[in-house]
Amino acid sequence: MSELENNINERSFSNYEIEHGKRNIGVVGATGYTGMELIRLLTQHPDINLEVVTSRSSAGKKYSAIYPSFEGIFDNELLPVDSVSDHDLDLVFLAMPHRVSMDFVKDYGLENFRIVDLSGDFRLKSADLYEQWYEKKHSCPQYIEQAAYGLPELNRDRIRNADLVANPGCYPTSSILALAPLLMNSLIDPGSIIIDSKSGVTGAGSTPKETTHFPNVFGNFSAYGLLNHRHTPEIEQILSIVTEQEVQVQFTPHLLPIDRGILTTTYSRPSVDLNQDLVREAFLLFYETEYFVRVVDQPPSVKNVRGSNYCDLYATYDERTNRIITIAAIDNLVKGAAGQAIQNMNLMLRKIEKTGLVYPPLNP
């Protein structure tokens, strides 16, 4: 339990001095979907300067020349990656693919700027586990230990002081938030968990593939990555640390024919006597002080969080079957990636946690 707080009181927002003034920020890998979403959100952030925005493939071009939606809002020039060294940066977001991010950390270290890494490279707490699931030897295992897992609702204090934050995966964010109140209050059997997740296509990245070709996805729906998706060990590791016991989950992702959004439905067996009110109260209490987790009283929908950093969360208990069902909805690119990364940045830079992230979802 050194890493994650297991107590609701400890979890709650401990006081700290808010630091005023603008900070200098870099985004490395700004042309993928998570990079693009970082730019979208950071242009609205009042407390930062978007100082350096890099791209391996498009350095030298105006950002809005690549993504015309940004014209008039963010027309900065993309720089080569190594220009992070030429600027006085407080924090750098890494929005690069898995297996590439760790090389950046290895090369640049943590002395010059703090890092929020949106890839999976520093999420697993062991280089062996990493190698097993990411099929590559970890290039800088020495940083794994100090990387804080960037889920503020569970790990706020460590994030605040970390130099390296491993921003959670999109499926793990929705899954962990949907299960933590149950596990941390010892309400369920940690071996009974089933996670049936459904994600929009942006989760698969911006590179065209057979599986993301429009006619293959439109009007379609299917499961993928059964038994062996990389987010399985990530979910299990975090939930195990949280409960100080081994948690094993059955995780099945599905591909939704939409652009953004994850809906995660979990099933588990209570380990104590429960009823619907108790379950609901456990969630309300657990997330009482959390701005971005909204415990709702109807099954949530992904469009109610589209474009926003909210996680809408529903929990119920089926007396007939003696099972708990929880459902979480997030925007995979915001709370599942860029928004959460900024939430982490706010904590690290002593800004108000929700700064730059309070927008109504785009619905309809």
Next chain:
Amino acid sequence: MSELENNINERSFSNYEIEHGKRNIGVVGATGYTGMELIRLLTQHPDINLEVVTSRSSAGKKYSAIYPSFEGIFDNELLPVDSVSDHDLDLVFLAMPHRVSMDFVKDYGLENFRIVDLSGDFRLKSADLYEQWYEKKHSCPQYIEQAAYGLPELNRDRIRNADLVANPGCYPTSSILALAPLLMNSLIDPGSIIIDSKSGVTGAGSTPKETTHFPNVFGNFSAYGLLNHRHTPEIEQILSIVTEQEVQVQFTPHLLPIDRGILTTTYSRPSVDLNQDLVREAFLLFYETEYFVRVVDQPPSVKNVRGSNYCDLYATYDERTNRIITIAAIDNLVKGAAGQAIQNMNLMLRKIEKTGLVYPPLNP
């Protein structure tokens, strides 16, 4: 076990004399989605005359005047419901809403023509259970007993001789087909079943509603009917009869932003030692002689069955978690409704079972 065969050999297609010649068919309630799909498929059926097609609201109009997609293919006039009495019909499909179908059966009986009822009115084997889940007193409980549950893969012989067939619900079709091989071979714990289902919007019918308004569904995804969907008792009843023991399922439907298709993911605990090969073989063997169930070796997708009567079925075993996962894909309007109804009709009229139903799915 009087109703459903519990033995694979018994299930298999017993020989019968094929009867030649055209039979006269009626469709009552032809303007809803299942009625429309019946017409679409029946116009291609070589062994029938589509003699009477009725509509309460549109009697007197040409079918293609209401649905222009049928122009040049089916331009017959819609008749009032009671015109079924004026024709010499061999079989009538009821494509009316729940709670309305039973009145038709009460009024017209089974003496003049056999009936395939696509509503839920004769699926549950007790009038009390019906009243509890459909919130209306059953109007002709005397017919419930003799109604055969119209899932040919499990109940072929009874269907063949039935005068009244209760065509299965769309979710139950996919769920039962995905679980029957496990339960009928006693491979799983009957209390461990979780069914996470996802359906396209045509499953909600042709009447515009808040929940099916385009901007509310497009780009969206959510669960609904948690804990209390009507298909729960239907699934449990059939699976219980099949296994001669009480089967309880956790059934959670979700609304997919597509027009057609259901994907059902099931989770269960083995009750015996298993491995992936054994599970897969159990499915291959169970459905060996079934034309419309295709046991596939990759997770299925709904577009691979779009517009067709196939059920694509995948089964695997997760050694790590000791769970069985099965996934079924059907077109809710075909194998989940009209196609299966025609499959039942073929059995009842001594036609080759797949007549009029062998078309490649519309993909892409």
Next chain:
Amino acid sequence: MSELENNINERSFSNYEIEHGKRNIGVVGATGYTGMELIRLLTQHPDINLEVVTSRSSAGKKYSAIYPSFEGIFDNELLPVDSVSDHDLDLVFLAMPHRVSMDFVKDYGLENFRIVDLSGDFRLKSADLYEQWYEKKHSCPQYIEQAAYGLPELNRDRIRNADLVANPGCYPTSSILALAPLLMNSLIDPGSIIIDSKSGVTGAGSTPKETTHFPNVFGNFSAYGLLNHRHTPEIEQILSIVTEQEVQVQFTPHLLPIDRGILTTTYSRPSVDLNQDLVREAFLLFYETEYFVRVVDQPPSVKNVRGSNYCDLYATYDERTNRIITIAAIDNLVKGAAGQAIQNMNLMLRKIEKTGLVYPPLNP
């Protein structure tokens, strides 16, 4: 030409004193799509208090109880319409249906607060024309004359001083912006204009209908309202005033299977010698000082403006056929409705015109 400036210099942003301080705003009819979008945008506006938000059908309920996407952002209670009288309001948005808005104006007048009406009730400059196209006698024709047409790019000065602004229709906004530079510079034959427009489904409102039932729209596309859509006289009237001559347009709307967005393609015949550079320059010059009109150098797409107040505009000339083609993309709920209404409010209240409206589009 009294109403609209026909000269680029006159159009340009004349200086005025920015007035500081918060102003009190009301939204009447907040539960339709344009009302919802007004709330979404106004919650982000730094210079206003959202004092009164009304709903005929849902008065007494919390806004976020009806639209859960707003939970934690806008939880105010919906009030009955007449509560606008109980508050000291500077400006009221009317987001009610056509034919209803005018009664509000008649009942409440313009003495107590200024009004931006998002319906079509004050767009047409004659009560007779209104009656002809809206099939109802106008209930307060005395206000028609003073209503300023709320397209800031063409009518900024009048809007600023108006007590009643008729916010443009979504199709007219895209059509007029796509044609004004050509007509106001006398580059095209005013009788040669064809407008082929395509709109997302939110343009049809939030009430479920046959034509907006998900399965009827999904995977579908069609034209509607040929020859007689109400936006035809609106487009013609404004373009005629602009050019001081009769402009006649062929306007054909189509329904896109998406939630938001309009793409308008126009065709016209040059009346002078042209080439591609001249056409493009005319647009660049015309919109040089306009923040919300982005003249782009590739055909625009609706997703590049999703959720934003931008109008992306492309213009080209086909030498082979001697025709000009222009294409405009807007979000029908923002620049086509609520965003433009706020742009008008900013002008009326002496705020910086783009305040509260500078967000990157939600793409992907």
Next chain:
Amino acid sequence: MSELENNINERSFSNYEIEHGKRNIGVVGATGYTGMELIRLLTQHPDINLEVVTSRSSAGKKYSAIYPSFEGIFDNELLPVDSVSDHDLDLVFLAMPHRVSMDFVKDYGLENFRIVDLSGDFRLKSADLYEQWYEKKHSCPQYIEQAAYGLPELNRDRIRNADLVANPGCYPTSSILALAPLLMNSLIDPGSIIIDSKSGVTGAGSTPKETTHFPNVFGNFSAYGLLNHRHTPEIEQILSIVTEQEVQVQFTPHLLPIDRGILTTTYSRPSVDLNQDLVREAFLLFYETEYFVRVVDQPPSVKNVRGSNYCDLYATYDERTNRIITIAAIDNLVKGAAGQAIQNMNLMLRKIEKTGLVYPPLNP
């Protein structure tokens, strides 16, 4: 006028002896979208043997191993292209990319089997024009002359006797059918034609690209290929031959966020006095004997023809503006490609023209 009949009487279905018996067919390039659609339709054709089905990349594999939707329907092995020589084939469909098809014709000639080429290689009547628009020198210009343009409604007699049929493009099919009655009856000014077309994404082929990546298309809409799309010369050429005068069209394609379907809206100026009835009658008369063209009395929609060989066609006249508007809806993969190819095959092999093509569209 040697190629296309300019007279309605001549166009009509001249009598010919229907030839009975099965014919042997090959499909070269069966794994692209048009190839897949050919297989889908040909498996339902009663008069042919699908003898050879080839693929460059997947030879040796079962067809259903590549496309699981075909399991149980078409499990044949894919052969290398040159196996067309090993079989006694009556007709071969070429479903290969532009610029590749012509090499097949050059290599195999027309002595051993007749060919329906679904690519653009033999549509343009001049090798120079081909080179200009397809940016490659034509590899066998000697066959261009004898290639019949495969639009049965306009060119039935030539198709019947041709050894090489150039199957029309999808946009040209919808455009030409929508304009031919006007031009062939000299009702419109041949220089006034504007064609605003919208196509589903399968029209762009099965290879994943940036422009067809799901998140780039979903919720999006845009124009492309302005001024220079390859279908422009194809449309102009055919319409010019039809009218024995130069026809020039303004053709603008757009990309619809759906999988299948084209909707084409045309605008033109009458050259004679007209009214709505006259226009509609001209279309009804022109297509009176055409089974696959349905002249409808409401604007058509693409879902009403989904999966079918129909072209739904609407024509109207706007008295106010003195313009004719026509709208055509087809399934780009059926009437716009594979279905029309089979219609051509039926003519060539003296089968009833609609054999194997009479299915209701898949709607909803």
